Amino acid sequence: MSTIDEFRKEVRAWLEANCPPAMRTPTPDGALIFGGRKLSFQSDDQRLWFERMRDKGWFAPDWPAEYGGGGLSAEQTAVLEAEMRRLHCRPAQINLGIWMLGPVILEFGTEEQKQALLKPMTRGEIRWCQGFSEPNAGSDLASLKTSAVDQGDHFLVNGTKIWTSYGDKSDWMYALVRTDPAAPKHQGISLIVLDMQSPGITVTPIDLISGKSSFCQVFFDNVNVPKGQLIGPLHGGWTLAKALLQHERRAMSKFGEFSLPTHFDLMSLAERYLPPVGAATSAATSAAAPADIALRARAVAMSMEEHSYTLTVQRMGEEMRARQNVSGLMSIMKLVHSEQEKDKFEILLDLMGHRALGWEGDEFTEQELALSKAWLGSFAQTIAGGSSEVQLNVIAKRVLELPEGKQSK
Ligand SMILES: Cc1cc2nc3c(=O)[nH]c(=O)nc-3n(C[C@H](O)[C@H](O)[C@H](O)COP(=O)(O)OP(=O)(O)OC[C@H]3O[C@@H](n4cnc5c(N)ncnc54)[C@H](O)[C@@H]3O)c2cc1C
Known part of the structure; x- marks a missing residue:
């Protein structure tokens, strides 16, 4: 038996033993687990499944184990995903940090940032939201205006972000900000991360036609963001944004794999x-x-x-x-x-x-x-x-x- 076949056998046995039967059904509306400081569970089975996957490092199976990942190879990760699909396992955690920001930090972040930011994602301790779109910067994202002005050891952030999914429920945000207003629009942007509890942040939910309100508008009024929370090069955020959007589209192209309602x-x-x-058709139904x-x-x-x-x-x-x-x-x-x-x-x-x-x-x-x-x-x-x-x-x-x-x- 090849090594990958052995791995498949192991994974299958582990999932069968550890994924509670109740977690092998389609996820009902409102039962997805996003992690974070406000994390709560609707059942013991949900908690068990979350904790077992977390302890295995399988929220981010292909990240290095030193940052809380599962340390699996690409091939092993594909096997894990296939086996989870086969058993109809619910996603144990949905986390924008793991889907989008984490891979960018792995590629562009400092060692200190990797240590500080990746592990809490892989343990489901921090829920992330995305602060990209602005009232006049959606498709034309590079027109964004939220400013981050260099104050020596920190940036002072002012402006607003819109359509921030679950901005009111998230602990941290990754955001694109303008750090050089004089540069051509793609060249004056940086990527920062910030705590949503920082003084000066106001979050206002927006109602949707579907009756749910996952959207928010987020306002920044002189928000102090330490310089250590800049990811990648100053003014070089556009390259990181493009990489991050690739990860977002990849995640969205796989939505069908989850048992979402x-x-x-x-x-x-x-x-x-x-x-x-x-069925025999009566005169009334034949038409x-x-x-x-x-x-x-x-x-x-x-x-x-x-x-x-x-x-x-x-x-x-x-x-x-x-x-x-x-x-x-x-x-x-x-x-x-x-x-x-x-x-x-x-x-x-x-x-x-x-x-x-x-x-x-x-x-x-x-x-x-x-x-x-x-x-x-x-x-x-x-x-x-x-x-x-x-x-x-x-x-x-x-x-x-x-x-x-x-x-x-
Ligand atoms: C469910 C949902 C969740 C979202 N979550 C987040 C989030 O968490 N964080 C965040 O930052 N943003 C989020 N967004 C915002 C999303 O990224 C923007 O809505 C999207 O990029 C479009 O921007 P816009 O709404 O400003 O529309 P516009 O850019 O104003 O576009 C309006 C229309 O014009 C068309 N259009 C624009 N430019 C062109 C062009 N060059 N060529 C052809 N057609 C064009 C568009 O296709 C669209 O039909 C979310 C949006 C949705 C719907």
Whole structure:
């Protein structure tokens, strides 16, 4: 038996022994664990699963063990992910720090920063939020204006960030700030990290159409940020931002692997909401039958696309390990996945008919209410992490190497 086969056997046995059966089911709405100072659990099984994965170092399986990671090779990490998928294990922790900032610190941070920042992520002790977008800097992120003025041993930060997911629940933020207002816009930006409890920070939640409010606007009023919290070179933050966005898009392109409430099995819902195949059609239903057949065909086609996508993600995971610049690839995957999810919800809504119209109350099942809201949320994923149009621009430039269009005045 090869070493990797032995490793697979070990991982499978460990997961079977340590992932409680209740943690091998789709995660209900509101039951994801994000870690952080305000961490709480909804059940003993959830706590156990979190603690066991944490102690194994498997929140960040491929990070070096000295920073709290699992020390696994890329190949071993792929095996772990595959085995978790096979058993339908819930994610034990969702942490933007591990998904996005951690890999950037591993590449660009000082040894002191690695020691101070990475371990708390891998132990689920600090919840991170992302302070990139501003009211006039979303797709055109480099237009950001939040300023960080050099005061000798610290920066004084002023300005505002918007669309900060879970800004009100997070402990620390990684933020892009303007440190040189005189430089060309991409060259005067730096990446800093800051404690959300710092004096001068105000966080205001923003309501969303889906009824949930994960968004916040964050205001900085003379916030003191020690110089040691600058990541990478001063004014060199754009390079780090691009690297970080690659990690974000990679994470988003894998959302389908988690058992989030928004990720449902289309075919099993088709079975529930459509009349059984071959059922005798009465005069009353015969007119609807062709529509049902067409709907079922759309659902089957979407399920096949979804399966192809999952296989492609796995293949690309292998390929990516051998490549350095993957930003074009990540844009393709993020674009395809978020648009596919949106289309999948549209089919689901057609399947559910009036059952998709619920917002609250006991006339609808909990799942129906959750799915109607998640449908609205599916639009957001085509904007978060860079809109679909922006991904198309990146693909045109970095994958297809098309010439840039002339700017119209
Ligand atoms: C669910 C969700 C979570 C988010 N979480 C965070 C977060 O935690 N932290 C954070 O910093 N930000 C976050 N964002 C913000 C997100 O990064 C921005 O919304 C996104 O980059 C788009 O920016 P914008 O909203 O300012 O839209 P705009 O940039 O104003 O774009 C408006 C429209 O114009 C189109 N457009 C813009 N420029 C071009 C172009 N060059 N070519 C073609 N079309 C173009 C866009 O595609 C879009 O349709 C989140 C957004 C969502 C939806």
